[in-house]
Amino acid sequence: MRSGTAPGPRLVALAALWIVAAAATAQQPPTFAPNIVEITPRLVTSGQPSAKGLSTLGAQGFEAVVYHAPPTVSDAVRDEALIVGRQGLVFVDIPIEFDHPTERDYELFAGVLDALGKRKVLVHCQINMRASSLVFLYRVVARHEDPHRAYESVAAVWSPEGPWKRLIVELLRKHDVKFDPY
DSSP: OOOOOOOHHHHHHHHHHHHHHHHHHHHOOOSSSSSSSSEHHHHHHHSSSHEEEEEEETTTTEEEEEOOOOSSTTTTTTTTHHHHHHTTTTEEOOOOOOOOOHHHHHHHHHHHHHTTSOOOEEEESSHHHOOOOOHHHHIIIISSSOOHHHHHHHHHTTOHHHHHHHHHHHHHTTTOOOOOOO
16 A cells, blocks of 8 residues: 555454454453442452362452352362462452351451452452442442442342341441441
8 A cells, every 4th residue: 555545445444343353342341240239340259169260360350269158168169279379369258157257257348358459359259248238348448339229239149137237237337337228
C-alpha cells in the first residue's frame, strides 16, 4: 500500500472482525467456578473452583486465594493449597462451619484482606454464601462502602438466613451501620 492511500475493503473488514473478536474475548465473564461475582477488578467471590479452575488463577492475574469452607465439605479440592501455591499465589484457609459463623471469623477475615493489600484476591467457599456474606461485611464495616450497593453482590447469590442473617445484623448494629436487607 502506498503512503496516502486508503486501505482496501478486505483489510478494513479483517480489522473490524479482529476488533469485535478481541472485545468479545475481553468481556467474557470468568468461568473458573460457580457463582462468580466480581466486586472490583481486584476482589472476586465465588463458589468452589474445580482443580482445573484453580490452576488457571495465576494466569488470570490473581495473587491470593482465601478459602472459607471446611476441608470436609463434599466438593473440596484436596490439594487446593498446593495447586494455588505452585502458581506463586498466597493461600489462606479460614474454615467456617456453615451453621456457626462468628464475629471472630469475620475479624480474622478482615485482618487477612487488610494484610493482602492491593493484591488481586479470590474469596471463595462452597457455593459463595460464606464468601459473599463476609465480603459484604468487610466492605461496609471496614471500608465504609454503601451497604445497599455492597449487598447487591450478596443478593446475586442468596438471601442470608439463620446464623448468617444473625451475624450480619449483629455486626451491622455493632458498627452502627444503618441497613436492613430483610
